[in-house]
Amino acid sequence: MGKPKILKLILKNFVSKPATLHYPLKEYRVIKFPYEHTLIEEDARGRHYADLTKCTGCSLCKLDCPADAIEMIPIPEGYEAPKINPRKIYPVVNYFRCVFCYRCVTICPVNAYITTSEYRLASPESIDSSQLSLSTLKKASGG
Amino acid sequence: MGAKKVIEVPYVVELPVGPQHPALHEPLLLKAYAEGEEIVKVEINTGYNHRGIEKLAERNNFYRNIFICGRVCGICNTVHANCYTRALEYLLGVEPNNRAKYLRVVAMEFERIHSHMLINAIMAEILGFDSLFMNMMLDRERIMKAKEILTGNRVIGDYMMVGGVRRDVDEVKRDKLIKLLKQLRPRVEYYKKLFIEDETILKRLVDTGLLSRVNATKYSFVGPVARGSNVRIDVRASDKYDAYGDIPWNVITYKEGDSWARMMVRWDETLEAIDMCIYALEHLPSDGNPVPDERRLPRKFPEGESYARVEAQRGELTYYVMSTGGVNPYRVKIRTPSFLNVIHSAILYPGYSIADLPVIFVSLDPCIACMERVAVVDVDEGRRRLVRLKDLAKGVY
Amino acid sequence: MVVKYLFLILYDIVDRRLFSIDRCIFMVEQSKPMRPPLSGTAKIIRYTPWLVHFNTGACNGCDIEVLAALTPLYDPERFGIKLAPSIRHGDILVVTGAVTKKAGERLKRLYEQMPNPKFVIAVGACAIDGGVFHNAYNVLAGVDKVIPVDMYIPGCPARPEAILDGIVKLLKKLEEL
Numbered sequence: 146m147g148k149p150k151i152l153k154l155i156l157k158n159f160v161s162k163p164a165t166l167h168y169p170l171k172e173y174r175v176i177k178f179p180y181e182h183t184l185i186e187e188d189a190r191g192r193h194y195a196d197l198t199k200c201t202g203c204s205l206c207k208l209d210c211p212a213d214a215i216e217m218i219p220i221p222e223g224y225e226a227p228k229i230n231p232r233k234i235y236p237v238v239n240y241f242r243c244v245f246c247y248r249c250v251t252i253c254p255v256n257a258y259i260t261t262s263e264y265r266l267a268s269p270e271s272i273d274s275s276q277l278s279l280s281t282l283k284k285a286s287g288g
Numbered sequence: 289m290g291a292k293k294v295i296e297v298p299y300v301v302e303l304p305v306g307p308q309h310p311a312l313h314e315p316l317l318l319k320a321y322a323e324g325e326e327i328v329k330v331e332i333n334t335g336y337n338h339r340g341i342e343k344l345a346e347r348n349n350f351y352r353n354i355f356i357c358g359r360v361c362g363i364c365n366t367v368h369a370n371c372y373t374r375a376l377e378y379l380l381g382v383e384p385n386n387r388a389k390y391l392r393v394v395a396m397e398f399e400r401i402h403s404h405m406l407i408n409a410i411m412a413e414i415l416g417f418d419s420l421f422m423n424m425m426l427d428r429e430r431i432m433k434a435k436e437i438l439t440g441n442r443v444i445g446d447y448m449m450v451g452g453v454r455r456d457v458d459e460v461k462r463d464k465l466i467k468l469l470k471q472l473r474p475r476v477e478y479y480k481k482l483f484i485e486d487e488t489i490l491k492r493l494v495d496t497g498l499l500s501r502v503n504a505t506k507y508s509f510v511g512p513v514a515r516g517s518n519v520r521i522d523v524r525a526s527d528k529y530d531a532y533g534d535i536p537w538n539v540i541t542y543k544e545g546d547s548w549a550r551m552m553v554r555w556d557e558t559l560e561a562i563d564m565c566i567y568a569l570e571h572l573p574s575d576g577n578p579v580p581d582e583r584r585l586p587r588k589f590p591e592g593e594s595y596a597r598v599e600a601q602r603g604e605l606t607y608y609v610m611s612t613g614g615v616n617p618y619r620v621k622i623r624t625p626s627f628l629n630v631i632h633s634a635i636l637y638p639g640y641s642i643a644d645l646p647v648i649f650v651s652l653d654p655c656i657a658c659m660e661r662v663a664v665v666d667v668d669e670g671r672r673r674l675v676r677l678k679d680l681a682k683g684v685y
Numbered sequence: 686m687v688v689k690y691l692f693l694i695l696y697d698i699v700d701r702r703l704f705s706i707d708r709c710i711f712m713v714e715q716s717k718p719m720r721p722p723l724s725g726t727a728k729i730i731r732y733t734p735w736l737v738h739f740n741t742g743a744c745n746g747c748d749i750e751v752l753a754a755l756t757p758l759y760d761p762e763r764f765g766i767k768l769a770p771s772i773r774h775g776d777i778l779v780v781t782g783a784v785t786k787k788a789g790e791r792l793k794r795l796y797e798q799m800p801n802p803k804f805v806i807a808v809g810a811c812a813i814d815g816g817v818f819h820n821a822y823n824v825l826a827g828v829d830k831v832i833p834v835d836m837y838i839p840g841c842p843a844r845p846e847a848i849l850d851g852i853v854k855l856l857k858k859l860e861e862l
Binding site: 307308310313314315335336337338339340341343344347355356359360361362363365406422425426428429432442443444655657 | 748749753756758783795818820824844
Binding site: 150151154155158164185186188189190209210211244245246247248251252254 | 348349351352355356359419420423426436437440441444446454482485486582583
């Protein structure tokens, strides 16, 4: 019975540093372990939301989304809508159905989408982008 | 009166390798009929993965279909999107510039590298050789990082658009990509040497699932399965689409025809792909912007039909698109390579033992998600019937 | 006698004309299983959960990411996670893929075969809501139309880090029981 040719590789791995990225150990256990965040690229496709100071409410992103994940919702009371948005509607991305193809980002005529590389979106309830979009607007004065 | 003759009637046991199985990654029902330890017949029952993509493509417009057709199969998604996009470009009469063509070739070859390393790692896992499986997957993470740098996502690229690609590559990214590829090459050579010399792998892979050259052409196998049986067909050499005419490369064939030859074809193609990518990235032409402005592309397409084919990792993939003027296509037809390879594979099993069944199955590289579209339209009565693959496969063996 | 023959003929007609796909819908829409009540001892799972993976008609993108989450770079064995060999040994069912009608019947059967306490995680945009295929004719969009789900992980496909993040969030939720 011969020894496998992979024995040298196994011995080399035995004595060298572990190859694992220790994500998300720090939040789960109380051990103070130097953990590394995985090195994700800055322009990887992650969570995106609309910047309402530029959005004109044209609905092109809703028409061209392949998964029908965008809904146009009227801007609620208490926020002042900018003048370029006559119909006072804004897009809300449902992250549970979005496939992150970024068709909405590239087809917007005024480049109104802010892109990040956030990917930790697991949750037991449905999440969408309404709070993030509304945080770009100023609240209406008076009331 | 003693017994004069003893007649043994063997009984045949049916073993279902069911839709949920820790070794299978896709839902498929393989019923193997085994007499003792030897396989007599195999029936393939698919239908768990049929999503109705061709009907769905008639309801969405041409640009939404690029993303839908990219999700037919996750392992070969760039080649599906590329074939559909080239069919649209032949319809419109648009040609992308040279830089976009080179970038498309780089994206498709990255996908070829990652898919071939994945199927070889799965073969090692099925043999029981777990340390080799884990080591290969660790090295495969380098090519996934390269795909993320180029396209923005690890698996599903969404990189193709009518008239070019969706992202450009600058100097910093190009150097990172070349460095990653040069680190990967000696590891792939080491694994190829291991497949040639290691005794465990040789004892289980050599002489299982013999496919002779006559059978490979008679039952029209495509891809590395045919190239492992000394049939020299490759769409990249016949059609020379997209910059394959400018980059130097070779077609790989092996003459043994068993499972070992099929896996060796895949290792050699991986080495060729790494060399092709390094050449393409070093000689990138700079004649203009490869990213078209998506807002100015035409929404209505002219009337006509077009046909395009591409060499996916598993064989030859063809798309047919027909439009009657308007925003949605009238018909999109997809014919995938796994459709041919898996249906006719029932001839390879009889005569081998049960332990050889997963080895033969994995060496064909089945991608069940690609192959599920059979619909029979009864023209006389106008009814639509879905034919199970079991009924079609029965006629072969 | 005549009644028996009539019954056989009727069964034959029904068996050939009625497509098995429609019979599957009938069985799947009959009853969605209830979520089992969790006792306090259920939280002992959080030290070593065993996963069972089922693909209900996906494009394989999420499956290779689930397979990549079991490899040394992400190393789930630090949490005690391993792929269980059979459904009767499993604790957490990881489902990917837009649920086709034929596979939905198998999924319900699998859920009933798992022993208590059991949890379900839906990975990928197709498993949560149908994703790109939510309009297709052969797809019941979403796993939560067939079995109750405890955690959703969006993305197309979900990265292995995001899958591990989702499993860790589910295990942390168990600590508060």
